[in-house]
Amino acid sequence: MKIGDKVVFLSETGGGTVAGFQGKNIVLVEDADGFQIPMTLNDVVVVDDTNDYSSAHSVESRKKKADVDDNVSVNLNLNDKREESRAEAQEREGGDVLSVWLAFVPVDARDISNTTFECYIVNDSNFFINFTYLSAEASRWSLRHTDVVEPNTKYFIEELSHSQISEIEHVQIQFIAYKHDKPFLLKAPVSADLRIDGVKFFKLHTFRQNIYFEQPALLFPLVEKEETKPIPSTNKRVGEKKQDEKEILVVDLHSSELLETTSGMNNTEILQYQLREFNSVMKEQMKNRGKKIVFIHGKGQGILRQAILHELRTKYKSCMSQDASFREYGYGATQVTIR
Known part of the structure; x- marks a missing residue:
């Protein structure tokens, strides 16, 4: 054949x-x-x-x-x-510049809440890509797939349901690029670390028109034009004001600040997302003793505030918490000091 x-x-x-x-x-x-x-x-x-x-x-x-x-x-x-x-293997003009993507395509975009998603490696270059695809659970990693992607092709990896997206919240794709039977400029090995937000898979506008698929897709750059180094993951949070080490870190946990839309999510799912954001910030800052963090949660019915206090009592017992200054942050903010 x-x-x-x-x-x-x-x-x-x-x-x-x-x-x-x-x-x-x-x-x-x-x-x-x-x-x-x-x-x-x-x-x-x-x-x-x-x-x-x-x-x-x-x-x-x-x-x-x-x-x-x-x-x-x-x-x-x-x-x-x-x-x-x-x-x-066909080469194209400009293809000696690496451009590699991780892509997710909904099988049925009309039913975004129930559809499954196809995962691909997109190799938009003249190089063969020998890759490993890994996912993390706590501090341990599991190999999900490994193979070679031919030049200028898409490689199907797996199909995932909504419930399986949580398995790939933290993934890493490592690969080397090379050519067969001809000389080429050496490319540095790539190790791209990605954090994938499962909530985005419930939102249709997350998936955009693109040149690689006929359907809308969610694309993560592993190497994007010109660079052979992995695209750094900023993991910048909406509503988070970056401060110097000695200054107070302010994190707004309002759903309107964290999510583009809450369509298709119930109150429990929204609360769980807010708590994941809270825990992510806390784990990231626990090494910075003396650091002050203000979590803005709003007054409302106090459900999010009580949930935050519960997390502090059970997971971060060494930390001190108090109501933040209402003059600066209004009512509905908690200040945490890392200890």
Whole structure:
């Protein structure tokens, strides 16, 4: 099987033209609309140009033939595929500047609250990208995926539900870039650390039109034009006023400051998001003894204030808290001193 072959799907109706390969057993099939569909090698079969690749009879006859192929022929096909893929790697002008992205695409953007999300590595360069994709839980890391992305292609990694997004709140993508069978300018290894906010996946406007996908997507730059160093993660919080070490750090926990919209979120989900922000700031500042932090939570019914005080009593017992100056911050602010 090689790029340009016409193929049909064995497990479903349809087919197209082989546009490329991903990893060891994934083939990219371009359909009549120009969309590239990732399929396993076992789920497609090559057809002649004269055959109707949507014909059920054609599919069935080739499926029977595919079922009797032995492991030797499969391995030979994989080796042939690698050589074809390597020989057919197309370069473009300007592609020697690295540009690599982590992308999330909603499967059904019309039902953003219930849809799943496809995760891709986008390699917008003339280099092969050998990557590892890891996620963190506390201080321990787990390998989620590793493979090679061909030049100027998108690589499908995984599909995630809303409940699984929490698994990738902290991820790291490490990769090296190189070319086959030709000299190239050496690129420094990349290690990009990303913090992913799961709440954004509930908001349709988070996903923007782009040049890589027909659908709107959420794109995180790993290396973006010109630089071979990872794009630094600012993790700048909305409503947080950056202060010098000796000055008071002010963090506004109002939902209107933290979230672009609360559409689709109930009060419990909003409160949990505010507390995650509170705990994130506290953990970040616990090493700075004597540091003063003012959390603005508003007067309201006092639910957020009580939740903050509970967190302080149970998780940060060494810290001191008091009502912040109402002259400076109004009613509804708590000052915490790190000890």
